[in-house]
Amino acid sequence: MSRDKSLVVDGVRQFFGPKNSRVQALSRTDLVIEPGQFVCLAGPSGCGKTTLLRLIAGFINPSEGQITVSGSEIIGPGPDRGVVFQSPTLYPWMDVASNVELGLKFQGVSKDQRRADSERYLQMVGLTDFAHRRTYELSGGMQQRCQIARVLASDPEFILMDEPFGALDALTRERLQNELLDIWRKTGKTILFITHSVDEAVFLGSRVLVMSPRPGKIVFDEPAIFSKPGESIAAEEIRSLPAFLELRERVRSSIQHSH
Amino acid sequence: MVIPLDGLEYHPSGGPDDRHGGPAVVAKSAPLWVRVRKNHWTTRLIALAAFLVVWWILTTPWAWNGDKPIMLPLYLPSIPSVWNAFIRANTIHPIAEGVDREVVGEYGYYLWQHLLATLQRIGIGLFFAIVIGLPLGLLMASVKIISVSVEPYINFLRSLPPLGYIGLLIVWFGIDNTSKIWLLFLAAFPPITIATIAGVSGIKEDQIHAAQSLGASRLQVVSSVTVPAIAPDLITGIRVALGFAWTTVVAAELNNGIPGIGGLAYLSGTELKTPLTITCIIVIGITAIVLDSIIKAMERVLTPWRGKA
Ligand SMILES: Nc1ncnc2c1ncn2[C@@H]1O[C@H](COP(=O)(O)OP(=O)(O)OP(=O)(O)O)[C@@H](O)[C@H]1O
Ligand SMILES: [Mg+2]
Numbered sequence: 001m002s003r004d005k006s007l008v009v010d011g012v013r014q015f016f017g018p019k020n021s022r023v024q025a026l027s028r029t030d031l032v033i034e035p036g037q038f039v040c041l042a043g044p045s046g047c048g049k050t051t052l053l054r055l056i057a058g059f060i061n062p063s064e065g066q067i068t069v070s071g072s073e074i075i076g077p078g079p080d081r082g083v084v085f086q087s088p089t090l091y092p093w094m095d096v097a098s099n100v101e102l103g104l105k106f107q108g109v110s111k112d113q114r115r116a117d118s119e120r121y122l123q124m125v126g127l128t129d130f131a132h133r134r135t136y137e138l139s140g141g142m143q144q145r146c147q148i149a150r151v152l153a154s155d156p157e158f159i160l161m162d163e164p165f166g167a168l169d170a171l172t173r174e175r176l177q178n179e180l181l182d183i184w185r186k187t188g189k190t191i192l193f194i195t196h197s198v199d200e201a202v203f204l205g206s207r208v209l210v211m212s213p214r215p216g217k218i219v220f221d222e223p224a225i226f227s228k229p230g231e232s233i234a235a236e237e238i239r240s241l242p243a244f245l246e247l248r249e250r251v252r253s254s255i256q257h258s259h
Numbered sequence: 260m261v262i263p264l265d266g267l268e269y270h271p272s273g274g275p276d277d278r279h280g281g282p283a284v285v286a287k288s289a290p291l292w293v294r295v296r297k298n299h300w301t302t303r304l305i306a307l308a309a310f311l312v313v314w315w316i317l318t319t320p321w322a323w324n325g326d327k328p329i330m331l332p333l334y335l336p337s338i339p340s341v342w343n344a345f346i347r348a349n350t351i352h353p354i355a356e357g358v359d360r361e362v363v364g365e366y367g368y369y370l371w372q373h374l375l376a377t378l379q380r381i382g383i384g385l386f387f388a389i390v391i392g393l394p395l396g397l398l399m400a401s402v403k404i405i406s407v408s409v410e411p412y413i414n415f416l417r418s419l420p421p422l423g424y425i426g427l428l429i430v431w432f433g434i435d436n437t438s439k440i441w442l443l444f445l446a447a448f449p450p451i452t453i454a455t456i457a458g459v460s461g462i463k464e465d466q467i468h469a470a471q472s473l474g475a476s477r478l479q480v481v482s483s484v485t486v487p488a489i490a491p492d493l494i495t496g497i498r499v500a501l502g503f504a505w506t507t508v509v510a511a512e513l514n515n516g517i518p519g520i521g522g523l524a525y526l527s528g529t530e531l532k533t534p535l536t537i538t539c540i541i542v543i544g545i546t547a548i549v550l551d552s553i554i555k556a557m558e559r560v561l562t563p564w565r566g567k568a
Binding site: 058083 | 470473484487488562564
């Protein structure tokens with residue numbers, strides 16, 4: 001794989017707060033995410049997962065070290081890195097469809113094309129009937145789905161997702177997992193996916209990372225072989241593979257032992 | 260300032276109203292005391308009736324009082340005389356009883372023309388207050404040097420009672436409309452600027468981040484996020500500004516204020532035409548309430564998400 005298009009986290013440390021009472025959120029982190037990887041990041045609450053995602057998104061600048069994409073340093077947010085926020089961040093002054101179309105609108109895509117795209121993604125996340133509602137009329141899980149549709153519609157190279165399926169019921173969650181896998185297989189996008197569910201991490205990821213508690217540090221980093229681009233195995237089949245169960249167990253114990 | 264109307268709201272739907280802590284739907288057949296308890300409009304009508312009765316008692320000639328009213332008409336005119344003043348102010352009528360010459364309304368204008376003249380001044384003053392106050396607020400919210408250097412002057416201006424500097428404006432801009440519009444502008448723009456700054460500082464960081472991650476340019480962030488996000492605060496600012504401008508306009512119209520409802524109220528008072536003064540006061544008060552309701556309705560229509568997201 002060509003290294004040029006990789007996302008490289010190089011010697012990054014992150015502190016918060018004033019100098020004399022600063023909190024370290026991330027201890028020195030080095031990480032290379034290759035194009036096309038589906039990286040799942042798990043770890044206990046408050047360990048720094050969101051912090052790492054926000055650094056990559058360009059919302060905050062690292063206290064130390066640097067992050068580069070294709071060799072150039074990230075200095076702010078950009079349309080190449082779409083973000084699904086941990087708590088839904090939608091615009092209440094627009095209806096659901098306009099929220100989904102927003103990225104395309106910023107890119108100057110024509111209105112008809114936008115409508116077509118938003119309809120497709122709203123259908124995917126099951127919000128077709130709510131296209132013309134205001135976002136505050138949606139439930140928490142529906143808002144989360146709307147956010148996912150918005151990012152997918154804007155078609156970024158990197159998709160950064162912060163516990164996107166946390167608020168969903170098991171059935172919807174499973175359906176969206178499969179949709180996301182489908183998109184990933186078809187488009188070969190690079191995905192960073194934060195989750196609290198070990199099962200989800202091992203099931204979705206082509207690579208699984210575990211972060212230790214504060215200050216966060218990546219303590220586990222292994223490829224997961226279960227969903228590869230280009231092939232799709234039934235979900236139940238994957239979940240019953242001995243190798244799947246074995247990896248899931250090792251990820252679980254690594255989270256437990258990191259405490 | 261306009262009285263905040265939160266307690267005086269009309270609910271045409273009559274649906275349950277959590278703010279008043281009770282259902283507004285009451286059967287027509289319910290006994291009066293139940294309706295008073297449950298329906299604010301019944302209560303208000305009764306209060307108005309009581310007020311009018313007291314007014315009537317105070318202004319009617321009583322035999323036991325030597326056929327004189329309790330309060331002399333000069334101080335408190337009777338209800339019919341106020342009504343007559345209202346009619347006179349809206350019609351062409353003889354200049355005095357038994358005189359042939361006829362005049363229009365009061366001081367050459369109908370009452371509604373006085374009101375319209377005042378509304379026009381307010382409208383122009385408020386228009387400039389928004390056109391200047393909003394961008395100034397945006398600028399102050401985003402450029403530190405500007406906010407640090409300009410803010411003290413805005414607070415200074417805000418603390419001045421407009422009567423304090425009307426004299427200066429007359430010296431600068433003459434006694435006609437220009438100085439009045441300046442006064443209303445100066446009264447109205449600080450609340451708008453301050454509301455804009457408050458609005459910008461209340462924007463959630465991630466709402467900006469989300470737009471940037473979707474590829475928004477600086478300008479697109481402003482138009483798609485900043486402006487709509489501050490709209491609720493801005494409308495509140497305009498509401499405060501309008502209320503302040505309305506109370507200021509009487510001060511503005513003390514000098515050369517005809518046509519103008521404030522000028523009419525003042526001039527009629529100095530000429531001891533008390534019924535006309537009271538008519539003006541009622542018109543001024545009702546107009547203020549109507550204007551405020553209009554802005555509240557705009558708020559509901561333009562920013563339905565207010566308080567929900
Ligand atoms: N803006 C900030 N200012 C100060 N401290 C912060 C800030 N953001 C995060 N932190 C701290 O950094 C640590 C890591 O936070 P982070 O949000 O990255 O955790 P997380 O792994 O995403 O947790 P969760 O799974 O609960 O979402 C926490 O201790 C948090 O208090
Ligand atoms: Mg988090």
